[in-house]
Structures are given as C-alpha cells and as structure tokens.
Amino acid sequence: MAAGPDAHRPAANARLQSNANPTLNSYRTADNRWIQLLGLETARHYDGVVAALGLTEILAADERVAGSWPAPAANPDVLLELWDKAFAEKTLEEWKGIFDEAGVW
Numbered sequence: 001m002a003a004g005p006d007a008h009r010p011a012a013n014a015r016l017q018s019n020a021n022p023t024l025n026s027y028r029t030a031d032n033r034w035i036q037l038l039g040l041e042t043a044r045h046y047d048g049v050v051a052a053l054g055l056t057e058i059l060a061a062d063e064r065v066a067g068s069w070p071a072p073a074a075n076p077d078v079l080l081e082l083w084d085k086a087f088a089e090k091t092l093e094e095w096k097g098i099f100d101e102a103g104v105w
Contacts, residue, residue: 020076
C-alpha cells in the first residue's frame with residue numbers, strides 16, 4: 001500500500017460511488033478535488049442542482065434525460081456523463097459559491 005499525503009486519493013478516473021442517481025454520487029472538480037452529493041430527496045433537489053450546474057437547457061434538449069426527476073433516471077449513464085463534465089469545469093471553491101448562491105445544500 002502506498003504511503004504519503006496522496007495515498008488515499010482515488011485514480012483520476014475513479015468515481016467514489018457508482019450510483020445511477022446523480023444526486024447521490026461523487027464528482028471530480030477542475031482542481032482535482034471531489035464533491036460528494038447526498039441528495040437523499042432527489043425529487044426535491046434535482047432541479048436546483050441541475051440549474052446550479054448550468055445544465056437546465058442542455059438536459060431539456062435531450063429527450064433521454066429531459067424532465068423532472070425521476071424521468072431522467074431512465075438513462076443514468078447519459079446523465080452522469082453530463083454531470084461529470086459540468087463538475088470538471090470548475091474548482092471545488094467555485095462550486096461551493098455557486099451552490100450557496102443557488103440554495104443547494
């Protein structure tokens with residue numbers, strides 16, 4: 001087992017959790033940090049998180065993942081790919097500010 005300050009970090013392409021529900025998942029940020037979402041009430045939080053991620057129009061235009069929860073759950077791979085890309089565009093600190101401003105907790 002590796003030792004040192006980075007020994008606990010997952011591989012660059014590793015997801016901490018492999019869950020089809022995007023609000024109960026982990027995402028790597030632009031600064032190589034991780035955000036863990038714990039949206040246990042997905043129907044309540046989904047639209048707010050989508051808006052904070054800037055994905056409202058993108059998801060609405062893609063019939064595979066359009067609509068409010070639980071409709072997008074029918075295509076979890078598409079959804080997770082879009083969320084992964086969105087989270088990778090900003091640092092953890094940037095996401096904290098965006099989520100605070102959007103009222104996402």
